[in-house]
Amino acid sequence: MVRRATIGDVATYAGVSTATVSRVLNGGAVAEPTAGRVREAVARLAYTPNALTRSIFAGHSSTIGVVIRDLTSPFYLDLIRGIDEVAAANDSLVLFTNTFRQVDREVAQVRAMDEQRVRGLIMTTGETADSRTRRMAESGAPCVVVARTVPDPPPGVHSVSLDNVAAGRLMATHLTGHGRTSVGVVTAGRRPSQLERTAGLRQALAELGLPLPEEAVTVAESETEVGDAVGSLLAWARSRDRPLDAVVCTTGRLTVAVHSALTGRGVAIPDDVAFLTMDDFAWAPALGISVIAQPSYQMGRRAAELVVERPDEPVTLILAPTLVARASCGEGPGAVPPGQREHGGG
Amino acid sequence: MVRRATIGDVATYAGVSTATVSRVLNGGAVAEPTAGRVREAVARLAYTPNALTRSIFAGHSSTIGVVIRDLTSPFYLDLIRGIDEVAAANDSLVLFTNTFRQVDREVAQVRAMDEQRVRGLIMTTGETADSRTRRMAESGAPCVVVARTVPDPPPGVHSVSLDNVAAGRLMATHLTGHGRTSVGVVTAGRRPSQLERTAGLRQALAELGLPLPEEAVTVAESETEVGDAVGSLLAWARSRDRPLDAVVCTTGRLTVAVHSALTGRGVAIPDDVAFLTMDDFAWAPALGISVIAQPSYQMGRRAAELVVERPDEPVTLILAPTLVARASCGEGPGAVPPGQREHGGG
DNA sequence: CTGAAAGCGCTAACAG
């Protein structure tokens, strides 16, 4: 195993001191003939500076940590793209992990990020790690929570999230705009984002004189539970003698499952039931599925910018959702404001 | 900004030397009462060891670098999952970047990984970085190239890829097994994987007495070019008076685009034309699209294992593709060996 | 079992 060249090796080879080499590398004042010899030596020895040692002095690495709960969701790809782009523009890399929705991994990974002295942390999770993130923030590594707002954030802890209530309201106006009055909901559970979307939907529906009964909201934690959830939704609607004419899914993660459960039970979309879900995805235009899109790429950019710019005061960014109307809620403009039609999808 | 506690602070607080603290942290021999005081101090000061400094001694960090060309492809999610899982089991994090198919970013990012002294590098790209990766491998950081085989690999450079010729052959037997004899191909260009898949397809077709003319293979580098590619394919087949009865797509990245181009031109799948593509994806079961699946999760695991286990000799792993037959090539078993039907999808 | 001291690869004063 070949030992790597160090700055000392380069210095010896070039016949200068390590300080001079360091200056050449970092843009200090060095006479041209000397600098030339150093560059020559760097090339000859294939010297690659050690970023780890370097960051000892900076106090932190040039890396941005990202903790994702569930890479599977289409939302995250664009989020990561946004982060990565800002990181690249600021000479940072992205140190990235996936918790697979397991709390113990989440804790371990945030800790690992801390140990790596990341320049800042972006996470789509982290209810469990608030004390550590607060400490990280205090010592100069900003933490940005994505897709959850942090109540009463300490300095250095920011959040970037969707206006989930608005998302729910958008669903309500779009559906009612297409004459739908009997809505069923499949939601993923007790996370605040899920609750808020349902609340927004319920709120806007109520304002139109259309209450959303508890039984019209079913919970499916994972794809495997979706079949039952949809089944019971349909059964309940039949039993009360007022069939569903719309089904809403409050998480992009379950879109495929809910759509399949519906069509698998012979439900025609949009003729029998309108279908509206969260998060745009590559197949949505082809399938004609209307969605409430999150500006996930922008969210990623914003989150990374907060890490880079380290504002003094905690920032809470709440971005607006947009409706992408396609065919799954029926034809016609409905309540869609002009200019919000079909953005090109995925 | 609060200064972080160092090992020295802990030592002072506990009334011991830094060496003793280090021993407690790394499992050296320390008397219990002393160790207790140290642990107490660690907790009190919320001490988190600096992994960067630590890795100076190890010579490398505990991080595995991953360079992805294009996160958009469904293939990569499972790949990353596999890598991440093995990494987690070996106390490693994953340092990850996306090149967005830009060569200059790729070079910069591999360099950055090198500077970060990653424990090993996994990349789905890297034609341009062979000299650096060879040096990295020599100095103890194995490099694993995924989805490309490295000709004549030096020690420490491994590869994990798909048997692309077999993938092409699988396509041929499946299509002909369903009575299709006039195949058109949309492929992404000149990367070896693309070429090999087409070659395998052509080979197996030829063995059945069905030549695949050059005109039957169209190239689309990106989604925007797919419309034209499919259009010219269809036009050519019409002009020679022998309409296409099957269209194959050799990259998962273009599946949506090819499928949409086909259906958008009024082509019925599978009645007019059978459709077969690469890489399984979440919507495939619902859409009834047959695919040739790569064992991407396994590929990720294998790649990470090579990084962790650092075999002396270069390893070239070539994994077999599997056919997931659904409805898009017509009903019936065709040439599908028993037990390879419907694996449950993406 | 524990501490003092040296050193990892690099940067940052401070002289010259």
Place this chain on the structure above:
DNA sequence: CTGTTAGCGCTTTCAG
């Protein structure tokens, strides 16, 4: 402009 020196936070001999 350049070299010397100290030191970043940690591990690791080597004595005791």
